[in-house]
Amino acid sequence: MGTINVNGKELEVDEEGYLANINDWEPAVAEVMAKEDGLELTDEHWDIINFLRDYYEEYQIAPAVRVLTKAVGKKLGKDKGNSKYLYGLFPYGPGKQACRYAGLPKPTGCV
Amino acid sequence: MADLYTVNKSPFEKNSLEDAIRFSTEGAAILLIEDGVYGAMAGTAVSDLVANTTGRKFYALRPDLKARGIAEDRLIDGVELVDYAGFVDLVAECDKVQAWL
């Protein structure tokens, strides 16, 4: 277990960098994690992060990439519901990287 | 006071509740916890176990009922709900605890 510093608070993360406690999340968490990855978060990133948080709130799991892709297509438009678009935003993998920024656990079945 | 009998298995799957009642003495407190709380539901095939037993006081652990989505208005009349603090009180008041697993 390590920690990340967000607005002066030390938040616990697991060995892969996911927040240990989902309730520790605030938007600044995503900003700090993205900065460490050398990534600037845009509105398009936030659409996905917010989508993931809504999904988790409703179903209590992080969606598999396949489900995320389909659901994003349905909610945000077909042009965004494909892995090319999502990998463009999150090069380390939309499931893993975006879930980490969103403060969610690693998706079930994610490889 | 008599003993406290705890039952943590579903009465649909095991006869722990039936046995706990059968081998309990007059005035006993019988506390349903974990999957045992299903025994507190009214209108089921096993409701009579609790509903028709006299001389025993039945309790059910509220957090376990909530986790299973069982609303209080679905319980057999006379079953008293307790929280963890109430559980501790029962343990303290009774002579000893018998766990029926």
Added chain:
Amino acid sequence: MSDVKKFMYLNRRAPYGTIYAWESLEVVLIGAAFDQEVSLMFVDDGVFQLVKGSDTSELDMKNFTPTYRTLGDYGVRHMYVDKASLEARGLTQDDLVEVAWEDWETEEEVDNIVEIVDSEQIAKLLAESDVVFSF
């Protein structure tokens, strides 16, 4: 011969008291990546897995009841509930979660794939499955 096999997950344990229900759900979520025809069957105390209104906040345990509602998105096409088991527990369909399903290509929709079936139908469904996973 089609390569698509009929997978049936047979659930007979109550949720939260033991790990079986969550284990089964996790296998369904992971297995969904393999494009098989997946159905779930709920029998005996397994019907309690679908009872809505769960609140595990005082248990320090994950509340996975809402997770069943996304199974349609994971390609689960049928969730069958044994009528006799439901009735023995004083439950009706109104007590159970609803699970929507949609074919993303054809946009065919089903509002609720949770279906109550009798013993005879269950016997037939199990017999017709290629693989039955028991939990």
